[in-house]
Amino acid sequence: MAQKRKPTNASAKPASKASANSPSKFKLWVSGARLRTLPLAVAPVAIGVGSAAAVQAFNLGLSLLALAVALFLQVGVNYANDYSDGIRGTDDFRVGPMRLTGSKAVPAKQVKYAAFASFGLAALAGLAIVAVTQLWWLLAVGAVAIIAAWFYTGGKRPYGYAGLGELVVFVFFGPVASMGTAFIQIGRFDGNSLLGGIAAGCWAAAVLMVNNIRDIKQDSLSGKRTLAVKLGERWSKVFYCVLVLAPFPILVPFLLLYPATWIAWFAALFALPLVLIVSTAKTVQELLLALKLTSFGALAYAVFLAWGLYKISAII
Numbered sequence: 001m002a003q004k005r006k007p008t009n010a011s012a013k014p015a016s017k018a019s020a021n022s023p024s025k026f027k028l029w030v031s032g033a034r035l036r037t038l039p040l041a042v043a044p045v046a047i048g049v050g051s052a053a054a055v056q057a058f059n060l061g062l063s064l065l066a067l068a069v070a071l072f073l074q075v076g077v078n079y080a081n082d083y084s085d086g087i088r089g090t091d092d093f094r095v096g097p098m099r100l101t102g103s104k105a106v107p108a109k110q111v112k113y114a115a116f117a118s119f120g121l122a123a124l125a126g127l128a129i130v131a132v133t134q135l136w137w138l139l140a141v142g143a144v145a146i147i148a149a150w151f152y153t154g155g156k157r158p159y160g161y162a163g164l165g166e167l168v169v170f171v172f173f174g175p176v177a178s179m180g181t182a183f184i185q186i187g188r189f190d191g192n193s194l195l196g197g198i199a200a201g202c203w204a205a206a207v208l209m210v211n212n213i214r215d216i217k218q219d220s221l222s223g224k225r226t227l228a229v230k231l232g233e234r235w236s237k238v239f240y241c242v243l244v245l246a247p248f249p250i251l252v253p254f255l256l257l258y259p260a261t262w263i264a265w266f267a268a269l270f271a272l273p274l275v276l277i278v279s280t281a282k283t284v285q286e287l288l289l290a291l292k293l294t295s296f297g298a299l300a301y302a303v304f305l306a307w308g309l310y311k312i313s314a315i316i
Contacts (some may be wrong), residue, residue, distance in 0.1 A: 025106070032100040032111065034078040039295040040173050041070035042206045043302035047196035048181025050306025054258065057186045060308075063133065066181040068125035069142070070173075076118030077149040081160075083111040088222070119146050133184050142182065145172055163227040165212070166205040174201015195254070196305055199247035203298030206243035209236060210278060210294055214287040227306035240278050244271045244294065247301055254308065263306030268298030 079100075086101020087108055100106040126142040129135075148168055152160040159168065178197030182190040183229045212219065212228035213236045219229050226234040248268060254261040270293055277290045 028100055028105050028185050029114070030084050032079060032106075032114075033075050034157055036295050037075055037078060037207065038071060039299035040200075040207055041074035041177075042067065043203060043298045044173055044175075044177035044183045044197055044200040045070050046299075046306040047200055047309075048178040048185075048193050048303040050309035051178070051182040051190050051193040051196060052185035053306075054192060054309040054312050055186055055190070059185045062129060062184050063181065065125050065129045065132075066177075066184065069122050069129070070177055072118045072122035072125065073149055074143060074173075076115050076122060076146075077152060078112055079115035080150050081120060081153045083108055083115055084112070084158065088153075097263055115150070120151065122146065129184055135184065138180070138184070141176070144177070148172060160226065161224050163225055163230045166208050166227050169208050170201035170205040173204035175196060192254075192309060196302070196309075199250045199305070200298065200302055202243045202246045203294065203301060206240055207291060207294045207298065209240045209243060210287055210290050213237065213240065213278070213281075214284055214291070237278050237281075241275045244274050244297065247271075251305070254305070258308050258312050260311035261305055264301055264304035266304060267297055267301035270294070270300060 014128060045063070045067045048066065049058065052058045052063075082100050093166050100111045100158055101108045123146065126138065130138050143310050149172075151158055152165060152168065159165065175194055175197035178193045179190065179201055182193035211230060212226040213233060215224075215226070216236070227239075231239060247266065248271070251261060251264055254264075274290055274293055274297065277286055277293070281287050281290065
């Protein structure tokens, strides 16, 4: 009997150790929210705020509500992706950080409810904006944004599995977010928020692209036909480099009317090393580093540009 118990105790020991080393539920939920992507939500809103400030139309309350919409949408789409990829089995092949649904650490329904709750909070913030501004057509924009967030990887034919993810991310975390933030404060179309939004959209698409470059092999195995899978690793890296460099020519016209926007060129301290890292990357760790730095580069560019636009209001 002693001989039979010995292997049982020995096998119990590593299990206990694994349990001790496994992350807590709270850490898993925080990880599932993918906080490193939140700068992509802040960036276009910052540009929209700077655009409003440039014409002395800045409104703190509306700016905070716009930020809430963007942040909750970003968290919602992150949980939605976790849920949809997990139940499809896509995450069975991934090599990146642990996922809530794919790892089965959290019931899939809870992840879905977390996504819906985040979308609900974004909708409430959006309703508050509509109530204040009386711009009822914004309800349609908000509804489309939530639908796009869910069907990125959700539904029977997710567009993220068809190579359209970068395009939709560019639109909604670029011009739509920046122009929307500016419009609710200025009350009209604003060219600065359009140009700045295009730049923010390029950064956002670059983050998704480098994430998908990392997962090319795994996505190919699971049948997820991202743009990176379609282009292949070499051309995906070229496209990524174009995306992170494209925001800088956009700064040239800003310099003519808003001299203080020159400071946004400091974001090149992120962009140039990123081009080198991604071009020569051979490991997952290098691409994960690039993903994080791209998010920070997007935030730096947006905050600097917004500050440069704001400075003109101090002169006026």
